[in-house]
Amino acid sequence: MSDNKVNSNIVIPAELLPRDGRFGSGPSKVRQEAVDALAGHWQDYLGTSHRQKTVKSVVGSLRRGLSELFSLPEGYEIVLANGGASYFWDTAVFSLIERKSQHLSFGEFSSKFAASAKKAPFIEDPQIILSEPGSHPLPEANEEIDLYALTHNETSTGVAMEIRRPDGAGGLVAVDATSGAGGLVVDPTQFDCYYFSPQKAFSSDGGLWVAALSPAAIERARSIASSGRYIPPALDLVTAIDNSLQDQTYNTPALATIFLMNEQVSWMLANGGLAFSAGRSERSSSTVYSWAESSKFATPFVKDPAMRSKVVTTIDFSDGIDAKLVAGTLRANGVVDTEPYRKLGRNQLRIAVFPSVDPEDVEKLVAAIDYVVERL
Ligand SMILES: *Cc1c(COP(=O)(O)O)cnc(C)c1O
Numbered sequence: 001m002s003d004n005k006v007n008s009n010i011v012i013p014a015e016l017l018p019r020d021g022r023f024g025s026g027p028s029k030v031r032q033e034a035v036d037a038l039a040g041h042w043q044d045y046l047g048t049s050h051r052q053k054t055v056k057s058v059v060g061s062l063r064r065g066l067s068e069l070f071s072l073p074e075g076y077e078i079v080l081a082n083g084g085a086s087y088f089w090d091t092a093v094f095s096l097i098e099r100k101s102q103h104l105s106f107g108e109f110s111s112k113f114a115a116s117a118k119k120a121p122f123i124e125d126p127q128i129i130l131s132e133p134g135s136h137p138l139p140e141a142n143e144e145i146d147l148y149a150l151t152h153n154e155t156s157t158g159v160a161m162e163i164r165r166p167d168g169a170g171g172l173v174a175v176d177a178t179s180g181a182g183g184l185v186v187d188p189t190q191f192d193c194y195y196f197s198p199q200k201a202f203s204s205d206g207g208l209w210v211a212a213l214s215p216a217a218i219e220r221a222r223s224i225a226s227s228g229r230y231i232p233p234a235l236d237l238v239t240a241i242d243n244s245l246q247d248q249t250y251n252t253p254a255l256a257t258i259f260l261m262n263e264q265v266s267w268m269l270a271n272g273g274l275a276f277s278a279g280r281s282e283r284s285s286s287t288v289y290s291w292a293e294s295s296k297f298a299t300p301f302v303k304d305p306a307m308r309s310k311v312v313t314t315i316d317f318s319d320g321i322d323a324k325l326v327a328g329t330l331r332a333n334g335v336v337d338t339e340p341y342r343k344l345g346r347n348q349l350r351i352a353v354f355p356s357v358d359p360e361d362v363e364k365l366v367a368a369i370d371y372v373v374e375r376l
Helices: 032-039 053-069 086-097 108-119 216-226 239-243 255-270 274-294 323-332 359-374
Strands: 077-082 101-105 127-130 148-151 172-176 194-198 207-215 298-300 314-319 346-352
Touching: 032 108, 032 255, 053 255, 053 346, 077 086, 086 101, 086 108, 086 148, 086 194, 086 239, 086 323, 101 108, 101 207, 108 148, 108 172, 148 194, 148 274, 172 216, 207 216, 274 298, 274 323, 298 346, 323 346, 323 359, 346 359
Parallel strands: 101 127, 101 148, 148 172, 172 194
Antiparallel strands: 077 207, 194 207, 298 314, 314 346
């Protein structure tokens, strides 16, 4: 039994329904064109060896495509391995933090990397800079720090931050871009490591992590590996780098995930790259925020407009309106995954507007929410 609340008397009229009702923050909407393309290769790609050219050429295309999408400078490499962004935190603890890291902690995801670093016995306790949910702190340059852990988009609260190296800092800048990458603009000279998963803006399935690494990050991983520190082989970043340079992964990856992600990157590039994909999310998010600002019952959760995410929007409802009932009623009408992040515990909707989401569907969604609320 699910605990979904629903008002089953409300039937949203067809003209107010988005053509595609998926607004989840991950797994998020996968485009039909990508699934159709995969179906066209059910026999010559799915179920074939990941050590042969058929699959390696898709991995190669994905790596080149991402380098182009992020305009990576000379010497940066796209590296991938199994496990998703959560596994990358542990990989970074073993392979990127030399002695001490600094973490900006402003929600569920950013706090988890900090917690991983705190548990590791072979590095010092991390410095953790906190801020209230709904805002983000800023990094502070400190000569003891050799890795600054930033989060481009905190998916649990809908807060995004601009990625900039702290002034005068010598350490590596490692960015959790799991839900930001591909939907937010970024300057690659401001990071050494920009890591993400395929199931958010890249409209694929979960289970892999992908990272853009600077020469300094690659050098750091190699130097830690040769220092004698124990590193579990499956979490060793050097192993991931060496395999990725040959367009493969250390162990067997999900081939469909790689294919769908490559389709998404090709779609972004064919339409104008990051300016196109981030532009779509910007347009969709401004539809949500302007609707909420002029609404009698809804307000953006993030008070400072500069911190409001353009990929994951969070909208508080006034006390009289039960957001769970709204989300459940939308769900019963085929509009899914607008529920808030559970642990945040607010009376709100969380609406993801990754690049795959059609901005016109977002206009329909806000009209559908008004329709539901008027009839609760
Ligand atoms: C989803 C998410 C993660 C976790 O990603 P997995 O692929 O499930 O490990 C980490 N960080 C952020 C910011 C996320 O949005």
